[in-house]
Amino acid sequence: MITSPFTFFATGGSIARLGAEPVFGEIEHDTFNLDPDWLRGYLADCSATQIKSIRAIIPIHLFGHSADMEAINQIAAAYEIRVIEDAAQAIGAEFQGRRAGSLGWCAAFSFFPSKNLGGLGDGGLITTDDPELADNLRLWRFHGGGGGYSHRYVGMNSRLDTLQAAALLVKLEHLDEWTHRRRENADEYHHHLPALLGNRVTLPVEREHCKHVYNQFTVRVRNRDAVRSRLSEAGIGSAVYYPIPLHLQECFAYLGHRKGGLPVSEAATEEVLALPIEAGLTTQDIRAVCEALARAVDHDQPNL
Ligand SMILES: Cc1ncc(COP(=O)(O)O)c(C=O)c1O
Incomplete structure (x- = not known):
């Protein structure tokens, strides 16, 4: 999975923890975000087999400024690679009139207290317009099962706890x-x-x-x-x-x-x-x- 090295550790760490290999690419000098020119050049030098092994491109909307999603999405589409936005720092940010989190296949937000919408502790959110992915994610966050005691996957306990949700709902009004x-x-x-x-x-x-x-x-x-x-x-x-x-x-x-x-x-x-x-x-x-x-x-x- 391709991302930028100028980010919080979690972006690269989550790739490695999946067992995937992080490919760290260069950033733009002015926005600090993944450089589409670097991405284009990198992919142009990859063999067909290498391209097949690239599962996603993860641009980060660092500091709250969107990555160049038009260029990144175009490049990704040409190689049939999915785009996952790291929108942890970018709740409410926009690119060409569209909100961060609606610009790729899916996006991850963080509610860590230092974020623009911060909870009382840890928390986060994933957005997607892919119903199949949404259904799968609902299973993954609840030990890979849909409630009851049957489990399709070995998932995790990643639900947003009620206390965080209650605080975030109040703060959301002020965002x-x-x-x-x-x-x-x-x-x-x-x-x-x-x-x-x-x-x-x-x-x-x-x-x-x-x-x-x-x-x-x-x-x-x-x-x-x-x-x-x-x-x-x-x-x-x-x-x-x-x-x-x-x-x-x-x-x-x-x-x-x-x-x-x-x-x-x-x-x-x-x-x-x-x-x-x-x-x-x-x-x-x-x-x-x-x-x-x-x-x-x-x-x-x-x-x-
Ligand atoms: C760019 C970026 N990605 C990912 C994360 C991880 O978010 P969390 O701490 O909610 O897991 C953060 C949080 O600091 C971040 O700033």
Whole structure:
């Protein structure tokens, strides 16, 4: 199964746990998502037997911005490969007017508390418009059986528990408003940071025909770790998603990747910094973050 290495571990881990081999491909520099040009080139170099063995392509809508689903779906269709969206970070995101989660064969969402729709603990959701797959998934999540004591598969216990569902139903009512607030906060960053830092900071993009839901507001800066410690000294939290690309994780060493093999993904791991973007932050809060970031960057890279 093909995916990108610049993602949370679960994307690659779930492939490997199935007994399948993860194929990690390159990302786009601006959206951090699977690069359709890389995908096209990779598949063009595969033999017919190799193509048959590829069970799915898993684009991730990283940080809340949709992957280029038009290009990815076209390439996948040409090779008759299914597309599974990792929409864990992208609830409410849109691509060409359609919601993330309705753009592939099926999609997985996460309700981990840090997500835009976060529960009280772990939880998730799968969407699909394939009725046969939906029926199968209902069996898989309940020990491979349909209730009672007969089991078609050796499934798992993967039901969303009632307590999570109750909390999520209440929070769901507010999701659109929270998304709107995240987008307003992103606008505030886009307004202030270029004036303060010019090209010493690279801001996230929102491509035409896309709606970004900013689960993370991820900028790129040089000397990222030093900048991050200065922000922390100023009392401002930030995070690095992700410091190690999956193809260089110890558990995937058997795939034989070497440092330098996927340079765009590897550069991202050294430069990305996620700034506070939660719906509850005010415009003053965002301005304070911008000013602190400007001071932190100025410290290392004075704008001469
Ligand atoms: C991109 C991505 N994929 C998959 C997952 C896994 O979701 P969960 O933790 O709900 O299993 C996450 C969660 O952090 C994620 O960010």
